[in-house]
Amino acid sequence: MIGPECFLLLLLLFLPSTSPFNVAYTPLTLPVKTTQIPLAIWTPTFSTPSSHPTSTYPYSISIPRIVKLLIGLPLPNFSFMLKQFEIPSSSLFNAPIAHEKPRPLVIVSHGYLGSRFDLTSYCEGLASKGIIAVAPEFPESLSASYEIGDVRREEIVTKTIEEFKGKYNIGGIGFLGHSLGTGLTLNYGMEEECPRCAIAGFRGLTDASKNDNILIIASDNDAVCPGSYIRPRFTEASLESPKIKSLFSTRWNHISYLNEKTNECMVDFLKPLLPIARGLKVPLLDFDIYEEVMDGGECGEETVPVVVDFFRNCFKYE
Secondary structure, three states: OOOHHHHHHHHHHHOOOOOOOEEEEEEEEEEEOOEEEEEEEEEEEOOOOOOOOEEEEEEEEEHHHHHHHHHOOOOOOOHHHEEEEEEEEEEEEOOOOOOOOOEEEEEEEOOOOOOOOOOHHHHHHHHHOOOEEEEEOOOOOOOOOOOOOOOOHHHHHHHHHHHHHHHOOEEEEEEEEEOOHHHHHHHOOOOOOOOEEEEOOOOOOOOOOOOOOEEEEEEOOOOOOOHHHHHHHHHHHHHHOOOEEEEEEOOOOOOOOOOHHHHHHHHHHHHHHHHHHHHOOOOOOOHHHHHHHOOHHHHHHHHHHHHHHHHHHHHOOO
16 A cells, blocks of 8 residues: 555656756847847747757957947958857757747846847846846947947837737846946836846936836956945945845956856957057956956856846746
């Protein structure tokens, strides 16, 4: 005779396990005014590698764009000043979204001289838990995927939200940003409550975010936006709102939070230019510090689960 405890144990052993979703990556070009804006999209999928190939991320770096944004000097686009990288991933290319229920959407905003692939680790983590993550390429990108014109970040985000609400059953919207991207993350106005996560950048609560759940991530080792600057602003904000949380570190530099593969590409391509940049007193945005430590992977192991759990809890999503 099998007792009830043994029967329950056997039942659990033979039930199918509830594993996370697989992650699909899909590129999209979105027209905003007269400009074609590249989007990187990560969605949960029930597809497997046997039905869809894994993808690579087309990451690119333009020295003329970097020089133009930093010091305003126009340079010709000589081929040796441009570099294309194919970053391998485990994401499935163009696999269909798992759409059996409404999906939350997180808008991901890169920083100054960043790219739509900077926060890939966070985007993959969100999609693996059933949340759509979409990262537009903003005008301040080092990829020079389009000419800088009169299109603004807010216009790109508005058009992106319209596109996804029209295409998918969206169950809530949130914002995630790094560095300059935290400005949009905390200032973009929404009628409904929106969870917002600001990494390496926080000046205080805004009218748009004062009633929302907010997660602030910062580090004392960040030379661009240090924890010593952010801590008093977080303390002040926490007196105004009980819905703001933080994760402070003493270790990570400004670009430790970015995907380790994109950082490796930056180091590989831009390292020879460091002496020139130092001589011209060009802001290095902690690139020189990162070259010594190469800790993007370790930083992601600490911060990605915290960010993913933050959005899951805010969306009350399983």
